[in-house]
Amino acid sequence: MIPLQSHPSGRHFLQIPGPSNVPDRILRAIDNVTIDHRGPEFGELGKAVLAGMKKIFKTESHVVIYPASGTGAWEAALVNTLSPGDHVLMAETGHFATLWKRMAERLGLHVQFMEGDWRHGVDPAAVTAVLRADTGHRFKALCVVHNETATGVVTDVHAVRKAIDACGHPALLMVDTISSLGSVDYRHDEWGVDVTVSGSQKGLMLPPGLSFNAISAKALQASETATLRRAYWDWHDMLAINPRGYFPYTPATNLLYGLHEALEMLFEEGLDNVFARHKRLAAATRAAVQAWGLDILCSDPAQYSPVLTAVVMPQGHGADAFRATVLQHFNMSLGQGLSKLSDRVFRIGHLGYFNELSLCGTLAGIEMGLSLAGVPHRQGGVQAAMTMLADTAHSSQEGQSGSDDVKRRA
Ligand SMILES: *Cc1c(COP(=O)(O)O)cnc(C)c1O
Secondary structure, X not given: OOOOOOOOOOOOEEEOOOOOOOOHHHHHHHOOOOOOOOOHHHHHHHHHHHHHHHHHHOOOOEEEEEOOOHHHHHHHHHHHHOXXXXXXXXXXXXXXXXXXXXXXXXXXXXXXXXXXXXXXXXOHHHHHHXXXXXXXXOEEEEEEEOEEOOOOEEOOHHHXXXXXXXXXXXXXXXXXXOOOOXXXXXXXXXXXXXXXXXXXXXXXXXXXXXXXXXEOHHHHHHHHHOOOOOOOOOHHHHHHHHHHOOOOOOOOHHHHHHHHHHHHHHHHHOHHHHHHHHHHHHHHHHHHHHHHOOEEOOOOHXXXXXXXXXXXXXXXXXXXXXXXXXXXXXXEEEEEOOHHHOOOEEEEEOOOOOOHHHHHHHHHHHHHHHHHOOOOOOOOHHHHHHHHHHHOHHHOOOOOOOOHHHHHHO
């Protein structure tokens, strides 16, 4: 077997912003015999996970589940709704928005990319300006990333919707929630989103390998006339058979066992409690970063991510050497800086199956790592986080996260 950890003892801290830590409860659910995906038992599982995912997306409309990483669900959103040569408006929030844009171009779409500085979310006023000028309704879709995982910045999707409506523009709104779904409040129907894209390995606490599209009636209608080539990703094959709980090809059965368990965990804790927990742990993380005297990449406090915090390294100090020190000495993985942020930032994932003490361990590893790597900083970050967590303990429900294993054993 390939050695998965260089440290002989204790748990590896996987504090990258996805894949996130998979709870034992989910691992045990996945560890079951693979059943006949055309048999009666599977139909019940299929129906249950599809219904559960609608609650997570907050939609009454359609959800499809692909055995694919998030990138597959990006492609599905585009090829089901658009035609070769269509014009699409996208916003440069960071690395992931840029990858989605490149995919759109490879598929033969014309993308206008609203420039960004990788420290802010999408500016609704900029959307209004572009769409107001588009009197001929050339743009068929606007695609945005809800939580830009490269930067730790959240875009106000509802505000983007209002910006589109303010100019009465018919463009479809497509949103990537791969790193926000199950961690940050999200409302597919209420916010008038046409296609929401998501993935399994971040807020949903599963291993990589599943991805999702939530589809509005308007998007489904667009798919009737869209002519981009599609086969594997075609919504219609899925939607024809999904109501009975089945899939047009072999589904990722064991990951669906895990998804069923993940949905139970999220509903047991309560979605609002899950979102509040993420916000509180994110605020404590930022308290530590500020105490260290380091900069947070996100420039607008209203857009701080509940999922991850990207920390800017002081001039002359590389993030990758620092991360290597932390991995070597404390068996913790931190997220690397992506593309133009390479070696400039490290990212702290604080999402999914995560609680106060996991956060304190994470921050302790970082603070010790800063000292060992000779990165200039002030001490006291962990203390600042602890103070905030103790001060706000009354506002969080008792033992809501991380209690599941105890509950199960009892
Ligand atoms: C992780 C991520 C992706 C890529 O998903 P894969 O599962 O790696 O294909 C896309 N967008 C965002 C916002 C992400 O966080």
